Amino acid sequence: MALIDTAATMIFTSSSSSTARLLLFNNTKLHKFPNTLSNFRRSTSLHFGTSSPTSRTIVTHCSSSSASVCILKISRGTFKTACQGNDSVPFINGNGRDVESGDTKNAESSKEEMKNDSKEKGEEAEAVAVAPTLDELKELLQKAHKELEIAQLNSIMFEDKAQRISEAAIALKDKALNAWDDVNSALISIEEIVKEEGPVKESIKRAKMALSLAEARHQVALESENENLNSLEEEEALLAAQKDMKECSAKLEDCEKALIRLQNRKDEVQKEVVTLNDIAEKAQTDALKAEEDVANIMLLAEEAVALELEALKRVNDAEIVLQKAEKVLQERGESTSRHGRATFSVLLFQIGFYAIAEALGLAAVKALVAISAIIAGGRLVGMSIDPKLLVSNFPVIMGSLGLLIAGKTIMVAVVAIQVNNETLATVIDGKRVAKDIREEIAVEISRMKEEIGIVPGLAVILVGDRKDSATYVRNKKKACDSVGINSYEVRLAEDSTEEEVLNHISKFNDDPSVHGILVQLPLPSHMNEQNVLNAVCIEKDVDGFHPLNIGRLAMRGREPLFVPCTPKGCIELLHRYDIPIKGKRAVVIGRSNIVGMPAALLLQREDATVSIVHSRTKNPEEITRQADIIISAVGQPNMVRGSWVKPGAVLIDVGINPVEDPECARGYRLVGDICYEEASKVASAITPVPGGVGPMTIAMLLSNTLLSAKRIHNLR
Numbered sequence: 148m149a150l151i152d153t154a155a156t157m158i159f160t161s162s163s164s165s166t167a168r169l170l171l172f173n174n175t176k177l178h179k180f181p182n183t184l185s186n187f188r189r190s191t192s193l194h195f196g197t198s199s200p201t202s203r204t205i206v207t208h209c210s211s212s213s214a215s216v217c218i219l220k221i222s223r224g225t226f227k228t229a230c231q232g233n234d235s236v237p238f239i240n241g242n243g244r245d246v247e248s249g250d251t252k253n254a255e256s257s258k259e260e261m262k263n264d265s266k267e268k269g270e271e272a273e274a275v276a277v278a279p280t281l282d283e284l285k286e287l288l289q290k291a292h293k294e295l296e297i298a299q300l301n302s303i304m305f306e307d308k309a310q311r312i313s314e315a316a317i318a319l320k321d322k323a324l325n326a327w328d329d330v331n332s333a334l335i336s337i338e339e340i341v342k343e344e345g346p347v348k349e350s351i352k353r354a355k356m357a358l359s360l361a362e363a364r365h366q367v368a369l370e371s372e373n374e375n376l377n378s379l380e381e382e383e384a385l386l387a388a389q390k391d392m393k394e395c396s397a398k399l400e401d402c403e404k405a406l407i408r409l410q411n412r413k414d415e416v417q418k419e420v421v422t423l424n425d426i427a428e429k430a431q432t433d434a435l436k437a438e439e440d441v442a443n444i445m446l447l448a449e450e451a452v453a454l455e456l457e458a459l460k461r462v463n464d465a466e467i468v469l470q471k472a473e474k475v476l477q478e479r480g481e482s483t484s485r486h487g488r489a490t491f492s493v494l495l496f497q498i499g500f501y502a503i504a505e506a507l508g509l510a511a512v513k514a515l516v517a518i519s520a521i522i523a524g525g526r527l528v529g530m531s532i533d534p535k536l537l538v539s540n541f542p543v544i545m546g547s548l549g550l551l552i553a554g555k556t557i558m559v560a561v562v563a564i565q566v567n568n569e570t571l572a573t574v575i576d577g578k579r580v581a582k583d584i585r586e587e588i589a590v591e592i593s594r595m596k597e598e599i600g601i602v603p604g605l606a607v608i609l610v611g612d613r614k615d616s617a618t619y620v621r622n623k624k625k626a627c628d629s630v631g632i633n634s635y636e637v638r639l640a641e642d643s644t645e646e647e648v649l650n651h652i653s654k655f656n657d658d659p660s661v662h663g664i665l666v667q668l669p670l671p672s673h674m675n676e677q678n679v680l681n682a683v684c685i686e687k688d689v690d691g692f693h694p695l696n697i698g699r700l701a702m703r704g705r706e707p708l709f710v711p712c713t714p715k716g717c718i719e720l721l722h723r724y725d726i727p728i729k730g731k732r733a734v735v736i737g738r739s740n741i742v743g744m745p746a747a748l749l750l751q752r753e754d755a756t757v758s759i760v761h762s763r764t765k766n767p768e769e770i771t772r773q774a775d776i777i778i779s780a781v782g783q784p785n786m787v788r789g790s791w792v793k794p795g796a797v798l799i800d801v802g803i804n805p806v807e808d809p810e811c812a813r814g815y816r817l818v819g820d821i822c823y824e825e826a827s828k829v830a831s832a833i834t835p836v837p838g839g840v841g842p843m844t845i846a847m848l849l850s851n852t853l854l855s856a857k858r859i860h861n862l863r
């Protein structure tokens with residue numbers, strides 16, 4: 148009976164149910180355990196430890212070989228929530244722009260950052276892949292059902308056991324009582340014997356006295372016979388004395404025999420008392436043990452019933468969640484897209500799925516406790532009553548073990564989700580999308596060249612020697628080269644006049660090989676930006692900054708010739724990630740002419756309900772927290788904290804803010820307006836900085852230039 152010998156011990160430490168992103172089984176072997184006892188045993192000698200020595204520390208170690216002594220120890224991980232925060236020191240680059248200008252500060256790109264960035268992306272792609280599907284959810288529900296079934300079986304079994312054990316305990320108690328009764332009655336008979344002994348001893352005494360009297364009389368008779376020979380009287384007296392003596396002796400002998408008989412009986416009964424006492428004591432010990440067993444089995448039975456109730460609750464919860472999820476998914480019809488999955492994941496989070504999944508995971512641990520209990524209970528039963536009972540319960544135990552392993556798999560899934568939860572959001576990879584767009588543009592440009600022999604041209608006017616502006620202009624030129632757009636560059640000194648700029652604009656306006664004109668902003672302060680932007684002919688305003696373009700953008704039923712590049716890039720990202728905009732609440736932070744305001748107009752055109760949060764907004768956090776989509780363009784590093792974000796929101800971060808960082812080669816690194824660390828744990832999707840909106844701005848500039856060339860040359 149191997150199982151009876153098998154003591155299962157378990158130590159389980161966990162800090163309650165709080166979302167505890169605590170479990171990290173890095174060892175994938177865990178997934179592979181088939182549901183068999185032997186494999187379970189084998190698994191106990193495997194080590195599913197942590198491979199990360201850093202923050203996410205979970206130790207799960209099952210050891211021991213033949214005896215299934217399993218020590219399961221789960222410790223809560225600590226998680227880095229470092230955030231640059233508002234207290235970060237902004238890098239002062241002499242720009243001095245209004246925070247709402249939306250004109251993103253800039254800096255040279257760091258290869259290191261790009262590398263880190265792509266690493267992050269890799270992790271993210273993995274994380275998104277584990278967001279459960281509806282089918283997985285259904286599977287989970289099925290598991291919950293199965294678990295309930297087993298919990299029910301278990302509780303029935305325990306009830307049965309509890310009944311049997313208590314019956315046995317009662318019988319043992321009765322037996323002990325009877326044994327004590329026997330002891331008592333034996334003692335009573337000893338007492339009686341002792342009582343009887345008294346008179347017998349008295350009789351012996353009296354018989355002895357009578358005998359000595361008779362003997363004395365006999366002596367006297369003998370003596371007087373010697374003196375008075377043959378006196379008849381004396382002869383008679385002698386004979387009488389002799390007779391007396393004989394009688395007395397006989398009586399004494401009888402009495403002594405009676406005493407011996409009594410004493411023998413007493414000895415016998417006393418021996419019996421010892422035996423009976425032993426029996427009674429043993430019976431009493433058994434009875435006490437049985438009572439303990441009853442108490443234990445009652446606790447187990449209670450536990451089993453509690454488990455059953457819990458399992459029932461989980462089934463109900465899982466059913467509700469499934470219904471909700473099904474409904475929402477039907478409404479949204481977005482279950483398959485990448486973003487859809489992330490949103491679904493967040494949705495599940497909101498409707499409590501993870502709590503249930505986690506409960507299921509914990510249930511697996513509880514199941515282990517229950518199994519230990521069953522085995523312990525089996526031992527009780529085996530010793531006290533019926534070892535066969537345990538054997539007959541074997542399938543149930545096996546079932547629980549199977550479930551336990553299934554439970555662990557669930558747990559691993561939960562764990563994966565929890566790890567996912569750390570960077571729950573899909574990373575919206577602007578760099579990748581921009582590359583895709585550039586490739587598409589390149590194809591169209593070569594087609595255009597083939598069909599009509601025209602190559603689009605972009606003219607860029609750069610005034611002054613701002614390093615960042617120079618970098619951007621260089622990047623724009625590179626981008627043009629990569630897709631086959633001709634680029635024309637004019638560089639003017641910081642102290643050039645506005646007229647010079649206007650002259651160049653006018654020349655480009657008239658140049659048929661130029662299809663797009665861009666005046667790099669900001670302009671030196673002595674120039675009037677409005678005048679300069681107004682001078683760009685609207686057909687070539689690829690930046691979309693011309694008031695006529697903005698005006699048309701704002702009006703229903705009117706179409707701008709060009710949409711400003713940065714906001715257009717933001718919307719393009721949402722589209723490319725299948726993020727629905729229609730009917731969503733959108734909040735734009737910042738009201739600049741070149742980003743915030745056109746972004747709000749574009750969102751509205753996409754049927755979002757739009758709010759604009761700006762420097763005079765009383766409760767920016769509260770309003771922002773209502774948003775399904777946030778576009779932030781203020782130029783404040785890490786201003787939007789995790790607490791500003793509704794779980795599942797989509798975050799587009801336009802800010803490109805340099806912050807001091809001595810660890811970076813350049814002495815600074817770029818961060819967005821949104822605190823990525825915090826927000827990425829709450830949002831369903833987020834753009835990184837760098838690698839988010841920035842590259843899209845340039846891609847949209849190319850797209851606008853192509854569009855312009857097509858329009859000018861009447862190409863489709």
Ligand SMILES: Nc1nc(=O)c2c([nH]1)NC[C@@H]1CN(c3ccc(C(=O)N[C@@H](CCC(=O)O)C(=O)O)cc3)C=[N+]21
Nearest residue numbers: 251254255256257666667668690837838839841842844
């Ligand atoms: N008439 C005009 N039109 C503009 O579109 C315009 C302008 N003036 N003045 C300056 C701002 C800024 N701007 C950016 C473009 C690309 C990145 C970009 O690609 N950023 C990279 C990082 C670059 C780096 O590391 O330094 C990224 O976010 O991944 C950033 C900023 C366009 N602007």
